[in-house]
Amino acid sequence: MTAKPVSHSRTTLTELMIPSYANFGGKIHGGILLSLMDKVAYACSAKHAGQYCVTVSVDGVNFRQPVEVGELVSLMASVNYVGRTSLVVGIKVVAENVKTGIVKHTNTSYFTMVAKDEFDKPTEVPPLLLETPDDARRFLEAIKRKELRASYSEHFDNAKTRMLLNENVDKLTSERCQLTDDLKNQLS
Numbered sequence: 001m002t003a004k005p006v007s008h009s010r011t012t013l014t015e016l017m018i019p020s021y022a023n024f025g026g027k028i029h030g031g032i033l034l035s036l037m038d039k040v041a042y043a044c045s046a047k048h049a050g051q052y053c054v055t056v057s058v059d060g061v062n063f064r065q066p067v068e069v070g071e072l073v074s075l076m077a078s079v080n081y082v083g084r085t086s087l088v089v090g091i092k093v094v095a096e097n098v099k100t101g102i103v104k105h106t107n108t109s110y111f112t113m114v115a116k117d118e119f120d121k122p123t124e125v126p127p128l129l130l131e132t133p134d135d136a137r138r139f140l141e142a143i144k145r146k147e148l149r150a151s152y153s154e155h156f157d158n159a160k161t162r163m164l165l166n167e168n169v170d171k172l173t174s175e176r177c178q179l180t181d182d183l184k185n186q187l188s
């Protein structure tokens with residue numbers, strides 16, 4: 001398969017934040033931004049893959065600043081990493097107040113997408129042609145995130161958490177929670 005450059009699939013989506021996207025305080029719901037991120041991740045990944053793609057996982061969604069009604073939100077997406085059938089799309093989200101010209105960086109998130117064939121099976125995607133130091137840095141950072149996620153999953157699965165419940169119950173006493181007597185008896 002011929003490698004495709006990052007520029008081939010780089011995608012920007014800009015949308016005006018209208019009142020129906022907001023809560024009663026005029027702040028945009030996080031889910032609206034997530035939906036826009038999913039759309040731009042789809043467009044970017046499908047352009048690179050030349051196939052229909054599905055969202056598999058999302059990393060790094062931390063909204064640092066609120067987005068207000070009337071602001072223009074731009075989502076800049078590019079393929080950061082390519083595996084065999086999966087690809088990671090990095091998305092930078094900024095919100096601009098057109099009157100003041102102030103631009104806020106609200107978050108940068110990473111969507112893992114998988115290309116599917118006509119039988120709904122994961123299918124190979126073209127390699128990524130890295131042309132700039134930023135392309136290379138983002139590819140390496142995606143590998144690091146993948147390694148960290150694997151190690152996180154290994155250390156934090158539900159079975160282990162359940163097994164350690166009796167041993168760790170004391171930690172709950174310093175937290176803002178209360179245990180019923182019945183639960184205390186079950187855990188003692």
Ligand SMILES: CC(C)(COP(=O)(O)OP(=O)(O)OC[C@H]1O[C@@H](n2cnc3c(N)ncnc32)[C@H](O)[C@@H]1OP(=O)(O)O)[C@@H](O)C(=O)NCCC(=O)NCCS
Pocket residue numbers: 054055056057082083084085086087112114122
């Ligand atoms: C993701 C999915 C395709 C994996 O299917 P599978 O039969 O387990 O296929 P594989 O094990 O070959 O994984 C395919 C790729 O997905 C990657 N992958 C699977 N689960 C992943 C996860 N949780 N996070 C990141 N990557 C993941 C694998 O590493 C592999 O990548 P690679 O080919 O680049 O090495 C399948 O679980 C699926 O279709 N999920 C539903 C996705 C969807 O419909 N999303 C829309 C939300 S409604």
